Amino acid sequence: PEKAVLPSRQQLFDFHGVSMIPIFTDNWENVQNFQARPDDILIATYPKAGTTWVSQILDLLYFGQTERQKTIPIFERVPFLEIAVPSLVSGKDLADKLTTTPRLIKTHFPVQFVPKSFWEQNCKIVYVARNAKDNMVSFFHFDRMIAIQPEAGEWNNYFHRFLEGQMVFGSWYDHVNGWWKKKQNYSNIHYMFYEDMIEDTEREIDKLCSFLGLSRSAEERKMISGGVQFDKMKKNEMANYSTLPVMDFKISPFMRKGKVGDWKNHFTVAQNEVFDEDYKKKMKDPTLQFRTEI
Numbered sequence: 001p002e003k004a005v006l007p008s009r010q011q012l013f014d015f016h017g018v019s020m021i022p023i024f025t026d027n028w029e030n031v032q033n034f035q036a037r038p039d040d041i042l043i044a045t046y047p048k049a050g051t052t053w054v055s056q057i058l059d060l061l062y063f064g065q066t067e068r069q070k071t072i073p074i075f076e077r078v079p080f081l082e083i084a085v086p087s088l089v090s091g092k093d094l095a096d097k098l099t100t101t102p103r104l105i106k107t108h109f110p111v112q113f114v115p116k117s118f119w120e121q122n123c124k125i126v127y128v129a130r131n132a133k134d135n136m137v138s139f140f141h142f143d144r145m146i147a148i149q150p151e152a153g154e155w156n157n158y159f160h161r162f163l164e165g166q167m168v169f170g171s172w173y174d175h176v177n178g179w180w181k182k183k184q185n186y187s188n189i190h191y192m193f194y195e196d197m198i199e200d201t202e203r204e205i206d207k208l209c210s211f212l213g214l215s216r217s218a219e220e221r222k223m224i225s226g227g228v229q230f231d232k233m234k235k236n237e238m239a240n241y242s243t244l245p246v247m248d249f250k251i252s253p254f255m256r257k258g259k260v261g262d263w264k265n266h267f268t269v270a271q272n273e274v275f276d277e278d279y280k281k282k283m284k285d286p287t288l289q290f291r292t293e294i
């Protein structure tokens with residue numbers, strides 16, 4: 001295939017009240033008209049919350065260790081619905097072309113942006129959330145190394161932008177809260193946490209199986225859990241994004257650390273105080289709790 005012309009770093013703009021960049025809004029009409037099927041599974045996350053990890057787990061749960069796993073990169077097995085990079089097949093078209101069932105589809109949309117057919121078809125949705133401090137750090141290193149996102153810039157500035165919601169896909173606070181609230185009137189959401197997966201991957205896979213109505217043997221679940229540990233996935237070229245040219249792993253690899261608490265290596269004491277103070281104001285719902293260490 002012809003070598004794609006890659007866009008340069010894009011600028012944030014306000015899109016229906018959410019900071020976005022054009023590659024995630026240019027295909028808006030088509031994405032909004034996406035026709036979900038009842039057995040589609042939507043994997044929804046704020047960027048850097050563990051999307052790839054859960055995608056790989058779901059792919060293994062449904063399709064096992066097959067040729068698919070060895071030859072197709074994760075971003076083709078699990079299309080990113082709203083992405084539309086000029087001269088590349090859009091995520092929506094990739095999803096439309098999937099022939100395997102169920103279709104696993106990824107989105108970073110805040111809940112109010114999700115195409116209506118997912119709700120109409122009562123699709124199962126797996127939402128993964130990660131504590132804001134580690135999520136911010138992971139996003140910072142990602143923005144440094146990926147050529148299409150806005151420049152990460154200097155850490156202290158990034159820190160404040162995160163608190164203000166000036167990130168691609170908007171405010172972390174709005175995202176995790178919006179999806180959490182949705183659970184109240186839409187029961188087909190499984191809301192999970194990155195920290196829980198780090199603590200006990202097998203337990204979280206068990207919960208996923210219950211939610212999805214899958215009966216996988218204890219042995220299978222153990223195999224999958226072992227196969228998706230950080231070091232394994234970091235080496236797995238079909239899961240580690242090394243085949244995607246827009247990322248510069250010399251700056252920071254996609255599979256960077258995979259830890260809970262790396263924020264402690266980035267936040268200053270003063271930043272941590274500012275963060276905690278601000279957090280209390282924004283996170284009023286006592287039923288939604290995050291762990292910043294385990």
Ligand code: A3P
Pocket residue numbers: 045046047048049050051052053134137138139141228229230231233254255256257258259262
């Ligand atoms: P870090 O930057 O903190 O290392 P996403 O897939 O949503 O973009 O999230 C990427 C983050 O998930 C990165 O976090 C990445 O290292 C981490 N991650 C990916 N696979 C993982 C795994 N198998 N175990 C633990 N963390 C994983």
